[in-house]
Amino acid sequence: MTLIVEPGDPMAPGAAALLRASHAFMESMFPPEDNHYLSLDALKLPEITFFIAREGGETLGTGALRNAGDHGEVKSMFVAETARGRGVADALLRQIEDHARALGLPLIRLETGNTLYAAHRLYTRHGFTLCGPFGVYLANQTSVFMEKRLDTEY
Numbered sequence: 001m002t003l004i005v006e007p008g009d010p011m012a013p014g015a016a017a018l019l020r021a022s023h024a025f026m027e028s029m030f031p032p033e034d035n036h037y038l039s040l041d042a043l044k045l046p047e048i049t050f051f052i053a054r055e056g057g058e059t060l061g062t063g064a065l066r067n068a069g070d071h072g073e074v075k076s077m078f079v080a081e082t083a084r085g086r087g088v089a090d091a092l093l094r095q096i097e098d099h100a101r102a103l104g105l106p107l108i109r110l111e112t113g114n115t116l117y118a119a120h121r122l123y124t125r126h127g128f129t130l131c132g133p134f135g136v137y138l139a140n141q142t143s144v145f146m147e148k149r150l151d152t153e154y
Contacts, residue, residue: 001055003088005095008052010043010076014059015052019043022062022078029113034142036111038064038075050076051095053088063092065099065108068135071147072100074110077119089122097126101150109134109147120144 008015019040026035043050043064053061060083066073074096079088100108109131112119128146133139 003053003055003060003086003091005051005053005091008050008054008059008062010040010050010062010064012052012059014054014057015050015062016040018059018062018078018080019076021080022076025078026113029115030142034113034140036137036143038066043076048075049099051092051099053079053083053092060086061088061092063089063096065096067103067105070105071107071109071134072096072103072105073135074108077110084118090126093122093126097148097150105150107147107149109145111137111143111145114142114144116144123148 010016010019023037026037047067048064050064052059061079063077064075066075077089077092097108110123123146126148128148131145131147133145137143137145
């Protein structure tokens with residue numbers, strides 16, 4: 001079956017189940033003050049574009065772009081455990097980057113957990129580099145901040 005990445009509804013059953021699993025995982029790994037995930041309701045705000053990756057009717061992954069005006073922020077990247085290692089996260093991240101370019105954003109940033117090594121490898125593979133805290137984030141013991149300059153020319 002073909003992997004499709006497209007805008008989605010975070011309230012749809014498959015997406016909501018993955019987001020709840022992501023939130024539970026983050027809560028098991030990091031203290032409450034260091035969890036910066038967006039609620040399902042927040043993922044429906046106008047500045048957020050939410051994407052799903054699916055095969056047929058099965059949602060395999062989620063990701064979002066928050067348009068902060070002068071940059072984009074990657075949010076809610078999560079892939080079902082059964083779909084890991086199949087390129088789902090790569091496809092989601094490419095879609096998020098393409099959307100940021102289409103919006104004319106010169107830069108995308110993200111915050112992730114310091115022990116989420118697979119995420120670090122994904123972002124590094126896509127050209128992200130370490131940076132300092134940005135926006136509302138403060139430096140802490142569990143956050144890693146990364147950014148990538150975007151070429152807005154295709």
